[in-house]
Amino acid sequence: MQRGSFQWMKTLNKSIILNKIRTGGPISRAQIAKDTKLTPPTVSSIVKELIEQGIVRESAQGTSQGGRKPTMLIINSTEFYIIGIDAGPRTVKFVLADLSGELKEEKIIPIDRKITGHQFINILVTGIKSVLSARKALAGKIAGIGVAMHGVVKVEEGVSEFAPNLDLHDVAIKEELEKAFDYEVKVENDARAMALGEAWFGDSEGVKSMLALNIGSGIGAGLMIDGKLYHGEYDLAGEIGHMTLDVNGEECTCGNNGCLQTVASGPAIEKRAKQLLAEGRAGGLASLAGGNPDQVSGELVYQAAVQGDKDSKAILEETGTYIGIGLTNLIHVINPSKIVIGGGVSSAGGMILQPIKQTIKARALTNEAKQTEIAISPLQSNATVLGAVALVLTELFDPLPRNSD
Numbered sequence: 001m002q003r004g005s006f007q008w009m010k011t012l013n014k015s016i017i018l019n020k021i022r023t024g025g026p027i028s029r030a031q032i033a034k035d036t037k038l039t040p041p042t043v044s045s046i047v048k049e050l051i052e053q054g055i056v057r058e059s060a061q062g063t064s065q066g067g068r069k070p071t072m073l074i075i076n077s078t079e080f081y082i083i084g085i086d087a088g089p090r091t092v093k094f095v096l097a098d099l100s101g102e103l104k105e106e107k108i109i110p111i112d113r114k115i116t117g118h119q120f121i122n123i124l125v126t127g128i129k130s131v132l133s134a135r136k137a138l139a140g141k142i143a144g145i146g147v148a149m150h151g152v153v154k155v156e157e158g159v160s161e162f163a164p165n166l167d168l169h170d171v172a173i174k175e176e177l178e179k180a181f182d183y184e185v186k187v188e189n190d191a192r193a194m195a196l197g198e199a200w201f202g203d204s205e206g207v208k209s210m211l212a213l214n215i216g217s218g219i220g221a222g223l224m225i226d227g228k229l230y231h232g233e234y235d236l237a238g239e240i241g242h243m244t245l246d247v248n249g250e251e252c253t254c255g256n257n258g259c260l261q262t263v264a265s266g267p268a269i270e271k272r273a274k275q276l277l278a279e280g281r282a283g284g285l286a287s288l289a290g291g292n293p294d295q296v297s298g299e300l301v302y303q304a305a306v307q308g309d310k311d312s313k314a315i316l317e318e319t320g321t322y323i324g325i326g327l328t329n330l331i332h333v334i335n336p337s338k339i340v341i342g343g344g345v346s347s348a349g350g351m352i353l354q355p356i357k358q359t360i361k362a363r364a365l366t367n368e369a370k371q372t373e374i375a376i377s378p379l380q381s382n383a384t385v386l387g388a389v390a391l392v393l394t395e396l397f398d399p400l401p402r403n404s405d
C-alpha cells in the first residue's frame with residue numbers, strides 16, 4: 001500500500017470503530033454503536049467502507065437478543081501486512097506480520113563489526129528486501145514499516161539521534177527507508193516499542209500504566225500511560241540504563257560512571273563472570289565454557305546457575321538486586337500499575353525475578369508499592385519486533401497515537 005494512503009483511510013470515528021472491532025470482536029454493529037456512543041447510521045456507513053477496504057469482514061452470526069441474529073464483525077487480519085524491525089545493537093531482526101501479529105516471515109542479520117550510518121541503512125534495506133522477496137504476493141498489501149531502534153530516537157523525524165552501542169549519530173532512518181520503499185515508516189526507541197508490543201500482544205492490555213524494561217546489551221524502558229506511549233519533551237523518557245547507581249562506579253558507554261547498565265546488563269554479567277573465572281572461581285561455569293573465558297556469555301552463566309554453580313547464581317542474584325534498586329527508584333517516581341521485564345537477561349526467569357521482587361519489597365516506601373506487579377515478558381525475544389509492528393498498527397487503529405506530551 002502506497003505511502004499516504006492512510007491519510008484518507010483514517011478519520012477519528014473510523015479509528016474508534018476499527019479499534020472497537022479489534023479489541024471487542026466478533027462484535028455486532030449495534031453493540032459498536034452502543035459502546036462508542038456513535039449513531040447506528042454512522043456505524044453502518046463506516047463499517048460499509050471498512051468492509052469495502054477489506055480491513056473488516058463479517059463473521060458467523062451472533063446470538064439473537066430477540067429478533068433476527070446480528071451479523072458479527074471481525075478484523076480481516078490477513079488483508080494487510082506490516083514489516084517490523086528490531087534493530088541492534090548486535091543483530092537486526094526483520095519480520096513480516098499480519099494484523100494480528102502473526103509472523104509470516106523472519107530474518108536476522110548480524111552486525112559483527114563497527115559500521116557507519118550508511119552501512120546500517122544498507123543492512124535495513126537488504127533485510128526488508130529479503131522478507132519482501134520471500135512473500136512477493138504480499139508486496140501490495142504492506143501497511144507500513146516499523147523500526148525499533150536502540151538508543152535515542154527523534155520520533156517525529158524518524159531519526160536515530162544517538163545509538164551508543166553502535167556509536168552512530170543522526171541516522172535518518174525514516175527518510176532513507178521511505179526513499180528506498182514507498183511505504184510509511186515509523187521509528188521508535190526499542191524499549192518503548194517493546195512496551196507497545198507488550199500492550200498490544202502480551203498480557204498487559206487494559207493495564208492503566210505499565211513500564212516495560214528491555215535488559216540486554218543495554219537497558220531501556222518504555223512507559224505506557226492509559227494506552228499511550230510516553231515520550232517526554234525530547235523523546236528521552238525511559239533511558240534508565242543510564243540512571244546512576246554508583247557515582248564511583250565503572251565507566252559506561254555514555255561516558256558517565258556507575259550507570260545501571262554497567263552493573264545489570266548482559267555485558268556486565270559477562271564481565272563479572274570472567275573476573276570470577278580469572279580468580280579460579282565459578283568452577284561449574286568454567287567447565288561449561290570448556291576452560292575458555294571467551295565462551296562465557298550471559299546465557300552460559302544462567303546455564304551454570306541452573307546446574308548449581310553457586311558463583312554463577314550469585315552473579316544473577318546480584319544483577320537482580322541492582323535491577324530491583326533501579327526499579328524501586330522508578331516506582332517512586334512513576335508508580336506504575338505493572339512492570340514487565342524483557343530482553344536477553346530476562347530469560348534467566350525466576351533466578352532474576354526473585355531478587356528483583358525481594359529488593360523492591362525491602363526498599364519501596366509503602367505496602368502498595370512493595371506489591372507492584374512485576375512479570376517476565378510473555379513475548380520474550382519477539383516483544384520488541386512485535387512492538388515495531390504495533391507502531392504501524394497504532395497509526396491504523398488508534399484515534400490518538402501519541403500522548404499530548
Ligand SMILES: [Zn+2]
Nearest residue numbers: 242252254259
Ligand atoms: Zn551510561
